[in-house]
Amino acid sequence: MRFLTEAAGGDLAKINAKDRWGGTPLGDATFNSAKECADVIREAGGLEVCVCFLSGVCACGCEDEYLGTSTSMNVFYLILFFMCVCVCVCVFLARKYPIPFVYR
Secondary structure, eight states, rough: OOHHHTTTTTOOHHHHHOOOTSHHHHHHHHHTTTHHHHHHHHHHHHOOOOOOOHHHHSSSSTTHHHHHTTTTHHHHHHHHHHHHHHHHHHHHHHHHHOOOOOOO
């Protein structure tokens, strides 16, 4: 980890690069309980962004700061679940009651 932070050359944009979920290296290290890595990143100027909302389990001590506001994610997963159920029902019905195709 020290090699990577030194290779960044003090460029905070590289040290604090966000992944596709918006997490930073320091946030990920803290979330995964990698204390030594987190200390090295913090010394290099790393910023912590909580990633608890991804798993729903708080490991960094923010508790409900993100978890309590994840209502939009809960709604998203609920809608996704119902869409999957609808697709499964449609596939089942299409196999049980096939519609004959008319070829001209």
